[in-house]
Amino acid sequence: MVAAVKQDTQGGVLLVVGLVTAHLAISGAFQSYVRTGLRIPLLLAGGFLVVVGLASVFYRAPTDHDAHGHGGAAARVGLLMLVFVITIYLVAPAPLGAFAAGRGDQNRAIAAAETVAPPDLAEPVDGHVEMGLVEFLGRAFHFPETLKGVPVRLIGFAAPDPDGSTGYRLTRFTFACCAADATPLQVLLVDPPDIPADDQWVVVEGMFTGEIVGDDLGPIPVLTVTGQEPTSEPTVPYEY
């Protein structure tokens, strides 16, 4: 068949997809898209594709059937796998940020969950208890008394507050499997010294006011800010 894609081209696609998958796993960049725990499965998958790809490129597979072209038709669709590779290198997609957070749905899962009582607060560091947004939000929605009078230190990136307050929303995404099922975690910061640019990562110190704004589809606890410091994006930008 004329349109058949040749064996070494097919092998080339597998080789390239395998190498890119393994590269993302080794460099850690995969954590912008999926969970840290997927590193080994990604390496194994990439390795398998590299082996099958190399075999196809460097040894012509002895076959009695390949000539009738069905394999070639499948391989034509398979060239679309290159869109995956090209997207990674050309668009270089960043972890989900302030724009995606603006789609709403913030904190809904945590506010809706029936949670058990949280463990005791961690020991304060420099007078502030450090915690993730998952822990902070769980306490704020279900056990607000455990945050009363407790100065906390949180990390996240800046996203605008569309409700027009004078502050901004400290944000981090959470997901179960990958960024395709991500929802934002958000805390409204009031009276910050200044409003950082969207997507700028910050460490914030402050105290829960006890107030929760927003509606049932996206409740947001309010934090008064006492300290604010820009920081760099963490290796794992999401909180699980």
Add this chain to the structure above:
Amino acid sequence: MVTERLEQKRRSLPGFEIVVGIVVAAALLNRVVAPYLSGPHLQTWATIFVATLLQAMPFLVLGVAMSGAIAAFISADRMQRLLPRNPVGAVATAGSAGLLLPGCECGSVPISGRLIAGGARPAAALTFMLSAPAINPVVLVSTAVAFPGRPGMVAARFIASLVTAIVMGLLWLRADQQRIVDRAMQRVQHGASRWWTFALTARHDFLQAGGFLVLGAAAAAAIQAFTPRGVLDQLGGIPVVAILGMATLAIVLSICSEADAFIAASFTQVSPTAQLTFMVVGPTVDLKLISMQSGVFGGRFASRFAPVTAIVAIAMALAVGWWLL
């Protein structure tokens, strides 16, 4: 045969070099082009698109490795002995066998194509394709985690999904089996040795399933990135149409079956039956699955199979939800 060999040797199109060239060019052009590709919609689309593919990659590779192994190492005799002769028994056995494959839906589509080529009854292989991603242990555990203190939800999901898969298999017992078998046989790759058959089959299925997965993932990511989330939520927020809305959401979002329980649980404004509908429909019909099924079984097949599956899945979710939830 000889002329074909010669033709292959002539290398009219240096395919491998082009593939490598495209990738190298993309990597080099990154710095030049990236600033023009930094729009927030495009960035969000790309992040979700890449995330969906990376999440699917290990399961897809596991799936095509298994389909290669089925083609290379399981003879047709052996395959037929694995399943009961009685067609209904074969469908029921295949449905329950879904418990054994711990993966998402992406891997099970190529596997079921190879089961058919290997001699399994098409209806039984289709039942396996629908049940494996919905009732395997990983999915059931993640459902239990997403709905703490509500074991009824896990039971309801298990029963509704298994029954959906078996009903679809029974319906397709009456369909034109020969057409499906012919299509599956066309895809057979014969290598000179078992290991070459394994490699050729795995390569073929990876390219075919992966290519259609790219199409489906691109569409689902576009819906997520370009539709305001509020619009999707309102679909699920109207009580009368909540069930249909959640089913539609499951189809367009194309979330992996291991993650969908967490999304379903976050829709607290709809009834538990609507949440169940989301989890029963998602692993059996969604954009990426429709795309992949049309690749493996043909567009004609997918255009009938997907809507019927959606209707059966919704009906089963309603019945089991009414009974258990």
